[in-house]
Amino acid sequence: MNTLCLSAADPQAAPIAAKIIREGGLVAIPTETVYGLGANGLDEQAVAKIFEAKGRPQDNPLILHVARPEEMERFCHHIPKEAYLLAEKFWPGPLTIVLPARDIVPKRTTGGLSTVAIRCPASEVTREMIRLAGVPVAAPSANISGKPSTTTAQHVLHDHDGRIDAVIDGGACSVGVESTIVDLTEKPARLLRPGGITPEQLTEVLGELTIDEAVTSQIDPTKVVKAPGMKYRHYAPAASVVIVSGSREKAAEYVHRYFEPGDRVLCFEEELPLYADCDPLSYGRESDVNTLSAGLFDALRILDDPQIHRVYARCPEGGGVAYAVQNRLKKAAAFHIVDAEAAL
Ligand code: TXA
Ligand code: MG
Numbered sequence: 001m002n003t004l005c006l007s008a009a010d011p012q013a014a015p016i017a018a019k020i021i022r023e024g025g026l027v028a029i030p031t032e033t034v035y036g037l038g039a040n041g042l043d044e045q046a047v048a049k050i051f052e053a054k055g056r057p058q059d060n061p062l063i064l065h066v067a068r069p070e071e072m073e074r075f076c077h078h079i080p081k082e083a084y085l086l087a088e089k090f091w092p093g094p095l096t097i098v099l100p101a102r103d104i105v106p107k108r109t110t111g112g113l114s115t116v117a118i119r120c121p122a123s124e125v126t127r128e129m130i131r132l133a134g135v136p137v138a139a140p141s142a143n144i145s146g147k148p149s150t151t152t153a154q155h156v157l158h159d160h161d162g163r164i165d166a167v168i169d170g171g172a173c174s175v176g177v178e179s180t181i182v183d184l185t186e187k188p189a190r191l192l193r194p195g196g197i198t199p200e201q202l203t204e205v206l207g208e209l210t211i212d213e214a215v216t217s218q219i220d221p222t223k224v225v226k227a228p229g230m231k232y233r234h235y236a237p238a239a240s241v242v243i244v245s246g247s248r249e250k251a252a253e254y255v256h257r258y259f260e261p262g263d264r265v266l267c268f269e270e271e272l273p274l275y276a277d278c279d280p281l282s283y284g285r286e287s288d289v290n291t292l293s294a295g296l297f298d299a300l301r302i303l304d305d306p307q308i309h310r311v312y313a314r315c316p317e318g319g320g321v322a323y324a325v326q327n328r329l330k331k332a333a334a335f336h337i338v339d340a341e342a343a344l
Contacts, residue, residue, distance in 0.1 A: 003161050005153065008125040008170035018132035020165045021046075026053060028142045028156040029065075029129065030170025031121040033094045033179050033196060034297065035150040036139030037164065038065070044108045047138050051108075053163055055145045060228045061111030062138040063096050063179070064118050067131040072097075072118055075105050075136060083184050085205050091120040092127065094175050094196030098183040109138045111228055115185055123170055141178055148235050148300035148332070151176050155301060176294035177324045182209075183226060191215060192226055194324040196293070215327055218335045234331040235297070237304035239264070241311045241333040246340035248274065254340035255312045266299055266313040268292070278312075286314075289322045296325060300332060 006013040008030060017027045021038065024046040029038045037053060039046035041064045051058060064075060069087040072079060076099035083097055101116035110116050118136075121127065130137050141149040142156045150156045153169035160167075180195035180202070188208035191199055194215060203209050212226055219225055244251045252274040255265060265278045268286035283299035284291030303311050315329045315337075316322040330337070 001162055001165070003157065003164055004166035005157070006166055006168045008123075008168055013168050014125050014128035015132055017129045017166055017168055018134075021129065021133040021135065021137060024049075025165035026050065027129070028150075028153070028160065028164060028167035029121075029123070029126045029137070029139060030153070030168055030173065031065075031094075031123045031126055032173060033121070033175045033177060034173055035142040035153065035156050035167070036063075036065070036137075037142040037156075037160070038137040038139035040133070041065075041109050041136040041138030042104065042106065043135070044106045047106065047108045050138065050140060053160060054140060054143070056140065057145070057228075059111045060140075061113055061117060062109050062140050064105065064109060064116055065126070065130060065137045065139055066118060066120050067127045069120050071120075071136065072099070075102055075116055075118060076100060077102050080184055082189065082206055086182070086184075086202070087120070089205055090197050090201070092122040093120075094122070094179040095119065096179045096181045096193075098181065098185060098192065100185060113228075115183075117181060119179055125168055125170055129168070146234060146236065148237065148297045148304060149178060151294070151297045155298070158301075172294070172298075174294065175290075176296060177321075177328055180324070182206075183212075186210075190226060194327050196321060196324065198320045199323060200319060235300060235328050236332045236334070237300050237308070237311065238306050239303060239308040239311050241266075241313055241329070241336065243313050243315045243329060243333045243337040244340050245315065245337055246342075250340040250344060251314060254338065254343055257344075259312070260309070262308060263310045263312065264303055264308050266303060266311055268314055268316075271314060286316055289316055289318075289320065289325065292316055292325050293321050296328060 096119040175196040181193040283295040
């Protein structure tokens with residue numbers, strides 16, 4: 001199969017992609033968070049192709065993308081007022097809401113659950129494609145399962161060239177980490193995955209928010225959990241990743257003590273001089289956390305090289321978007337964190 005590469009700037013991109021979706025094909029779509037691998041979310045056979053292309057476990061449900069917030073009512077029932085408040089404030093944008101699913105949504109899409117995750121993405125071309133297709137688009141992040149997510153069309157082609165019908169190239173994703181997922185089927189609402197919409201922003205609207213244990217710790221893969229996707233090893237390059245916490249100086253001292261040839265350092269731009277002899281790679285500036293979220297997956301992909309034995313990574317502290325960056329890096333490191341202050 002020849003994978004068609006459409007430019008988001010081409011007015012024909014959305015109609016061509018919409019036709020492929022209607023005919024049951026796979027289109028990789030740009031969003032503000034990461035690129036998704038999209039198919040008609042109401043067509044079981046089309047959805048099955050997503051699982052096959054990604055090598056994704058069948059019990060891991062997909063997010064249903066809609067062109068307009070009002071479409072929530074077509075696919076969900078028992079919608080609490082909080083869902084409307086969140087949609088009004090944060091859609092189109094990097095927020096996914098979990099609600100009870102209507103029967104029209106196939107079990108293939110929901111991974112057998114009675115709930116569905118729904119999101120209205122910000123990308124204009126993607127929403128236009130969904131609107132023209134006339135169906136909601138189920139789309140997980142477009143990476144091969146377990147690997148770092150895709151934040152450029154080049155990442156998508158690296159993983160799927162020749163195996164999907166098309167990709168729409170909308171440039172690099174601005175947020176760079178996947179959407180925030182909030183489950184509104186219980187009270188208080190539960191944060192299943194942190195992202196571009198921060199826990200602080202959610203709490204402002206919801207009043208109260210429970211943080212799911214899958215956000216902060218490694219989950220036993222045999223366990224039944226709220227967000228099935230969160231229990232699998234994720235975002236990880238081939239090498240083992242170790243997060244080194246503590247002050248700049250102590251962390252650099254720790255890394256220099258244990259660094260071996262073939263290891264790499266993933267750090268903040270401000271820290272590059274400290275690691276000049278350790279083959280460092282920066283993923284953004286500590287002083288601007290949005291550059292870190294935008295650069296993280298590209299960096300993890302560069303480090304996904306079987307020649308690399310270990311990656312020592314620096315992780316931003318604090319809440320807001322940093323909370324999402326911490327979550328992805330900790331998952332990539334399988335929660336292997338050393339405190340340089342205590343270890344030295
Ligand atoms: O930013 C994003 O959300 C991107 C773009 C493409 O929209 N999509 C994305 O999809 O990150 P994916 O499949 O990589 O992650 C979706 C997560 C998985 O962990 C999955 O288990 C969870 O959402 N999920 C989906 N439906 C769910 C549901 N009904 N209940 C709980 N978790 C759900
Ligand atoms: Mg994913």
